[in-house]
Amino acid sequence: MPLYEHVFLARQDVTSQQVEEMTAQYTQVLTSQGGEVKKTEYWGVKPLAYRINKNRKAHYTLLNIDAPASAVAEMERQMGISEDVLRFMTIKVEELEEAPSAMLQRRDRDDRDDRPGGGRGGREGGGFRRDREDRPRRSESGQEAN
Template structure:
């Protein structure tokens, strides 16, 4: 029999228990069609990249299926009818993975907590230490930067143009005489 990986998304206002009931229901549909679900995973409530049917979040569920195509087609038909399922995807694969999926391993890693990095959230120091142009706290602004005279040297004159004379440095507080 062909092998499939199937993921579906349930609405955000559905409870986890209802999602697990949906998973059992769809597993029953596959088993009615002489197939079997070899692995089930509930990945949790996650943010969506964009709104789907007015939902910003969705419950993710995953199946590994070993079933004839007719059983998978029937399961997909019933998912399309069910108003709690907002999206689904079935992919035919050559072999099924037996270990936990990447999403489940990611959840395990998240539960381990802080690994001792700084308070930046992604490792490294907190981001309040940024100097330089464009920082929110402190840093420099365009007017407070030193002149760029030493960067590249003077520009060569163009054809028919007199050589350039460097300008004197700008007064730090223009308009405040005295």
């Protein structure tokens, strides 16, 4: 069967529990038609690039699907009817990733402090600011003084 990655965005007004119920509902639609959901990832509430139906944020969910095209079409049809789903996108892929997606991979913020300069600009002292002693002195007329 073909493999798909499917992402849908749910309204910000619904709770995360309701999003889980919607995910379970769409998973049941796929399994009833001979498909299988290999992985489900809830990415949380994230801001949208632009407002969609007066929503500025949305719940993001990823489904890795192994199902016939007819099952995916039925799931998309039901998502199109639902008022809680703002957008969805399905992409056919060659293989499904087993590892967590890029959205779930946490960046270790402590690694930045291990770099020389404390991770701020790569300079000693930790930044780009120059100290007052490094600046040339100016007289009242605006000329540099020694």
